[in-house]
């Protein structure tokens with residue numbers, strides 16, 4: 191056939207939000223071929239969707255168990271090698287666990303699991319195997335996020351002393367005020383989502399971005415979460431103070447009730463020599479601030495950017511790239527790792543980032559519920 195990686199997908203059906211992003215991203219660098227999977231809990235719907243994608247119906251399975259059983263009987267050179275887990279949160283752990291135990295590489299959506307203990311458990315299984323495990327913090331794949339990370343690492347802004355990460359959305363505002371409507375989204379159902387909605391869904395992206403670009407760990411946090419209604423068990427807004435390993439302090443703010451906001455993820459980091467600021471809704475630009483020079487705007491796909499930034503672009507400057515490209519870069523990094531090629535650590539978030547994310551979620555909920563106390567992360 192060809193030497194592309196044979197990809198399976200769990201979830202991500204025609205009715206899903208994130209499926210198309212992964213399908214397009216996986217095909218972007220010509221490194222994967224989608225073979226099959228389970229796209230919907232209803233087999234007939236899954237089969238119809240597989241047909242639409244032009245897949246062999248014998249590789250569209252009724253559930254993960256039958257997929258594993260059948261794939262393991264297929265010749266090793268034709269068998270699915272890597273599986274993307276794109277189902278609602280509560281299914282990530284059992285699916286990823288079964289995949290690892292049966293020697294499939296895994297690309298898993300965030301949050302990694304619904305509890306920190308599950309995340310630790312998965313990480314232990316992963317450590318015992320020679321397998322690649324990626325957690326799709328999508329925005330880490332943008333060329334100018336990689337540029338920001340590189341500039342901070344190289345001391346361009348000096349010693350980091352302040353950060354501000356925000357992820358503001360407004361999509362829950364039309365939903366949250368009516369009880370019936372708020373029961374209709376799985377993200378507000380703890381059995382499906384885990385213990386947090388807003389922090390788990392988008393606060394984790396902001397947290398991961400802080401640790402990625404600063405190259406430091408968040409050591410402790412103090413969280414104030416809001417559920418808006420007393421019968422709503424899930425947070426829809428979060429203001430979190432955080433302290434980095436070098437003592438720098440900052441904020442991680444996330445909201446799904448910031449009325450009218452779309453996908454306003456922004457990260458700003460300040461040091462004694464300058465600041466850097468990046469915004470997801472305007473991702474091809476990176477702003478460099480200093481005390482005594484005019485604002486400098488770096489743009490993607492220029493030679494003045496770092497190697498890791500420039501290996502993350504596909505076309506010349508002036509052609510805006512977006513979320514599909516960002517996820518495509520993550521898939522590309524994963525393909526290098528599976529194929530034994532050299533790659534930068536920053537090319538894809540690993541299971542350790544997923545574990546950190548789960549620690550962050552649980553500690554944020556704990557801090558808020560305990561009366562807004564400072565809590566150490568592991």
Ligand SMILES: NC(=O)c1ccc[n+]([C@@H]2O[C@H](COP(=O)([O-])OP(=O)(O)OC[C@H]3O[C@@H](n4cnc5c(N)ncnc54)[C@H](O)[C@@H]3O)[C@@H](O)[C@H]2O)c1
Pocket residue numbers: 200201202203204205206207208209228229230231276277278279281299300301326327328391
């Ligand atoms: N990285 C990001 O930026 C990002 C963005 C959105 C969502 N997500 C994550 O992606 C995951 C899915 O989110 P979504 O918004 O696409 O959800 P969704 O509800 O839109 O879609 C879920 C899909 O999973 C399928 N599914 C459900 N149960 C299944 C089962 N047992 N077997 C097979 N398929 C099953 C559904 O049929 C559907 O196709 C979540 O964990 C979410 O946190 C990540």
